[in-house]
Amino acid sequence: MRDEEKPAIRSLPLFHEVSTPTFEALMATSYSQSFPPQLDLFRQGDRADFLHILIEGSVELHADWNGREAVMAMVRPVSSFILAACIRDVPYLMSARTLERSRILLLPAVDLRAAIRREPELAGAVMTELAGSYRDMVRQAKNMKLRTARERLAAWLLDQAHRQGAANSFVLPVEKRHLASYLGMTPESLSRALAGLKAQGIAMDGARVIITDRERLSATAGYDPLIDSSDEGL
Amino acid sequence: MRDEEKPAIRSLPLFHEVSTPTFEALMATSYSQSFPPQLDLFRQGDRADFLHILIEGSVELHADWNGREAVMAMVRPVSSFILAACIRDVPYLMSARTLERSRILLLPAVDLRAAIRREPELAGAVMTELAGSYRDMVRQAKNMKLRTARERLAAWLLDQAHRQGAANSFVLPVEKRHLASYLGMTPESLSRALAGLKAQGIAMDGARVIITDRERLSATAGYDPLIDSSDEGL
């Protein structure tokens, strides 16, 4: 792996409190690699041999069943993914695919588990990370069970605007069909839902979204911190 | 708390590897209490002051939004719930309500966090537990995004039969309206879905379900280990 990638990984919550020797040892058994867009990194059901850390680019986690597919998460750098499967040493529940050219660090799950046994600080960090991931998934399940497609979209737009620096205009970070799948609807429905939201405080310009009436949009989204904001900080 | 309750709690994966002094200290600051049916234990948004451990009875975790409600999980003894919120010291994302008269151990979250800092074994156990909970929630999200209401019901029936000792007949452990909410549908839809499944390998007798054709039911459910079976053992 490249030395210039280390600081970013080191500053992840996962590794921030780990001792330098352990961190260096983990990095020594890992390797980073660059992948082209649209590449399948692994498939659901595969053995969880590596913790993945996205250094650059973007990755989508999706699930398949009976010929249908659903995007479960969109990963942005720098962050790890599929930690839970590595910890429990069980098969992945989701498949991963690069969306853009991506640089990914592959950290052998066996080494990770060994390091955790050695360093309590690492166990604590993994614990906190997993608690956060669990809560994110609870939010997503609430979102799916309680809101309609249009409400999910409105909430996502607000959240996205918030993440991108609270600007009232931003560019969609993924193709619309991927967003549609993530929000649990078809591309056609997304298209119509976006059109419908034009009366509720947004305007579109290609892949750019302009929020013209935050209050109104927030009202139709039914924005709720217990669904929409992730556990920030800590 | 009662001494006769300790062994069951001790044998939970969470506490099995913990040193006896730490375990006893945790039990000393906890107290168990009996609650009547239909009682709200806490509400989403409340501060997570206690790890809850259900000793006896049954509890339902649900989420509320905009006047709608969805059952997120059904807890059966002996198991802990809302661990993640306690670990991160953030508000609950779900509300809890007893379904039957229930005995619950309340373990102060501050003490739990302190014990984790002291005992690496406990951190490891919490980590494994959270990884499992995360994966359960991923399964639930997949279930919601990929399957129709009828498919979810068929899969749930199979899973339930499996849990209750692979018998081909069992009694619903909760009222149908709760089950409906858990499966993300209305009571009316559940009623119709059950009626519809009579042609697909089940028969009903009040709250008793008889699986008459496991193969057929499994086919309409699209049974999939990556959605339906929990991480068992380990």
Next chain:
DNA sequence: CGCACGCTTGATCTCCGTCAACCTGTGTGG
């Protein structure tokens, strides 16, 4: 230049939610 792919739009269908009536077992009070 033209094909391919993502997006949109329209027509139709299906699943499921809503509203309302009804049934049935249970528990309560006269």
Next chain:
DNA sequence: CCACACAGGTTGACGGAGATCAAGCGTGCG
């Protein structure tokens, strides 16, 4: 002890949200 109220469940009629199928449109790339 019976009558009635009530809650949970079922059934029917209807509507709406969203999926599906099928064109069309625009843009970027070979």
